[in-house]
Amino acid sequence: MTPAPSIRPRRLRRTPALRRMVAETRIHPAELVLPVFVREGISAPQPIAAMPGVVQHTIDSLRGVAAEAAAAGLGGIMLFGVPAERDARGSAADDPEGILNRATRAVVAEAGDALVVQTDLCLDEFTDHGHCGVIDASGAVDNDATLARYADMAIAQAEAGSALLGLSGMMDGQVAAVREALDLAGHEQTALLAYSAKYASAFYGPFREAVDSQLTGNRRGYQQDPANRREGLREAELDIAEGADIVMVKPAMSSLDVLADVAAVSPVPVWAYQVSGEAAMIEAAGANGWIDRDAAVRESLTSIKRAGADAILSYFALEAAGWAR
Ligand code: PBG
DSSP: OOOOOOOOGGGGGSSHHHHHHHOSOOOOGGGEEEEEEEETTOSSOEEOTTSTTOEEEOHHHHHHHHHHHHHTTOSEEEEEEEOSOOBTTOGGGSOTTSHHHHHHHHHHHHHTTTSEEEEEEOSTTTBSSOOSSOBOTTSSBOHHHHHHHHHHHHHHHHHHTOSEEEEOSOOTTHHHHHHHHHHHTTOTTOEEEEEEEEBOOGGGHHHHHHTTOOOOSOOTTTSBOTTOSHHHHHHHHHHHHTTOSEEEEESSGGGHHHHHHHHHHOSSOEEEEEOHHHHHHHHHHHHTTSSOHHHHHHHHHHHHHHHTOSEEEETTHHHHHTSOO
16 A cells, blocks of 8 residues: 555645746736826925825926836836815816826826826826815715816816826716716727725825825715625626726725626626735834835735736835736
């Protein structure tokens, strides 16, 4: 009789070469998207205290980072605008001369052939109350009035040259409304990235500083309750039915279950957003010497990919694109 085989999973963990050969998950630069901030009325990039290494760009410095992202082979760059002036309806959002639309034209001219230029389609950066939509008489965010604003914003962004519009506002019916408006305006080829399962999260904290947010309350009336898992799947299914080209789950690390659920059934690409607070925790703990920052960056992105993300929006995108594979 032959002896029983010795079952030893550690055989494949023995050397770096073995581990590298059997790794199930790798991150390619094309699967990374860099979120960037561009601010109106500044003459030099401004640091963001809660986001070490991330700045609010001028249009000029943004062009530079777009060129860098293209040279690094990133899949794309996602633009967020910080306007000098805000009002209740977020007028600067659909103004062709608004900061986001101006910056989009500049980035498309700089790097639009090499990477996918994407824009955040939401009103929160542009409203003086900081909500993602317009407010009704009762003080609530008015879903359908907001859809009309998103439609105008979508057309302005498409005309500025954005290839992929990131619908991050969590209004019901936003994908269908924006798709229809774009198609009617002749922008059938402008693609939609739906932030489908977007949870009302404390991990967006540093982002509020990055966009100089005017919000005093919270977004729990439109973003999802982190208690709910199947609702994430439902939101993704609705967005796909409404015509989303890509769906996204956000935040990433606190929603890996939802990400895996959506990835298991989605017929369209599924992305995840490693948000500002996720990055800030790694930076802060790393700066204190409490964790190995570089290893944590790598592990966090790897775990998001392993859970099912086809691509990841991450403030670490440029850094990760430089990893030896
Ligand atoms: C809304 C938007 C937010 C983020 C991306 N798009 C803020 C929010 O919903 O409050 C957060 C991203 C991050 O924290 O990095 N326009």
